[in-house]
Amino acid sequence: MVKNLKRLIEQVAKEKNLPEWIVEGALKNAIALAVKKDRKLRENLQVDLLEEGIKVYIVRRKNSEVVRFPLDISTEDVNRIAAYAAKEEFLKELEKAEEERGYLEFVQHEGEIAVGIVRRVLENGDVLVDLGKVMGILPRREQIHKEAYRSGERIKALILEVRRYRGKYEIILSRTHPKFLKKLLEAEVPEIKSGEIEIKAIAREPGERAKVLVHAKDMKMDPVGIIVGLKGSRINPISKELSGEKIDVIKWTDNAEELIKKSLSPAPVLKVRLIPQDKRAEVAVPKEKLSLAIGKHGVNVKLANKITGWYIDVLSEEDFERLTALK
Template structure:
């Protein structure tokens, strides 16, 4: 038998400080001591360790079993040097239990928080992921969850959306995203008190990360404008969200159960003449003036894609000329785009080089013309940025090839 009152005092202190129950520690210690005992040259094949909870007295009980596994004989087989072994084993068990408990506490802090936003400090970036320091734990931002052309500078603060929390032997592994549509939704919840209070609801989010997002919102209070609540005074609320998304454009669309009105709103800033709903095919056939076709479709079809995702309808956009040609059996489609002429005036240039139409001639108000002009300028800026990035990447590749 080996007495160890100091060990029991240490275990009791650990219970008070770390919240680890003494009986849990004693069980782990007893199991570890059995393993240590069996390493001895004359150890019995079967044994157990008993620890007195009052004195810390440790006894190794060797056992002899019959063919059926029943104990037929027991005796005290505590080695002479077992006090030293017990002390070393107890230290190892305590340290391991502390690590296990701290690991589990960290995991429990984030378990079930998928869908939440966290703010971290950017630590390092490589080809696989960016590492974020969340304080007590770290989060992984995989390459697949990163926004193209978004910079993650060391030491910068970054908000991210939790997509997965794993419990591993090394501790909790938190996987976050900057591309998930839920990030936009959570950012609005942080900025708009009416959403947090349940007065305004985000019905749907359609996103192309780094470029544009459309959200639909509704209000449970007829006196609260859901779009105005999300935009904020002088655009302050939506601007804060856009800043967090590194300049990504955000369109806020009023939700309605009327599919015609919903599709029309979702295609803004384009003006829609008519929407025909085909429930049998799940298609919304959208008719727009000829000079609105390119704006309604958007750059590389982006506006139409986002509207389709937001509304849940397959959006088929046609110009008035296209509709007339289809109905008359012709298949020659007219297209065009909004541009700025030599004088800087906003005009619609039909495909094929026809006469340009001014916004005023198209019946646009000054406010509507400003919306269209903003879209044209935005597209031009995006094209310029992408060209600059492509040139920089190509130049860097050429330099590396030259150095090689």
């Protein structure tokens, strides 16, 4: 009986292009499940395929250790149930094993971009995405708020995490994570992929605005111009992919005052006063540019805070001078 099962494992592994250990595991699970059904057992069972025959064990946890007890079952009964399991349960278990393997393959691709097809939008707003052999989940919290997803639509997302949840694997996707923008930039700008240009930091308000801090190893290179491209040829497709998210590319400098000035782009900065002990900066901008510097709902200054690591107070030039006179 065991020889027949071993031949079955080899045959199926070859046909399905799967490792034999995966196929053997699926068959053992099928036999264990069939024995449980036949004997009306609720306990966990484990199956060994040995030269001398099929052995079935009850698995129990005792004093934080796992202990196996041989199940009282005749060889004839085990063989009968195993033959049934090989026909009836094996394919179901094999499908589960294949699916699990598909998910595990994605573990090594965490942090990369996946392309899939939207299959369904769930009641809670989460989106099921077909990634080929397996399904991914784009949770509502990882979606760009202004986007609406339709069944059959092609979608790009970051593989944020592959996790085991309630006994099953899940692939969690994201379109809001800063690393998604980083990977899009790497794909569009070869100089980033090659390491000639380094991305120092990224801050995003998904779908609204992003700030990307960059540095070129070769001082003669213009990292901002290279990333933006001629007339925006490189940055515009990325902005379009992110539903019109405006992307400010900022050249890194170790001069805090200069960095803060650049971080408030597109607003012009007239003066900067640093308060190093509080990691705080007071910034003067033309009165008519105050709303531009702060941004809609404070987005521009909030992203500048994140990208520089400084808390920035944006003031009109008049208020800045008034405050200076009081000090």
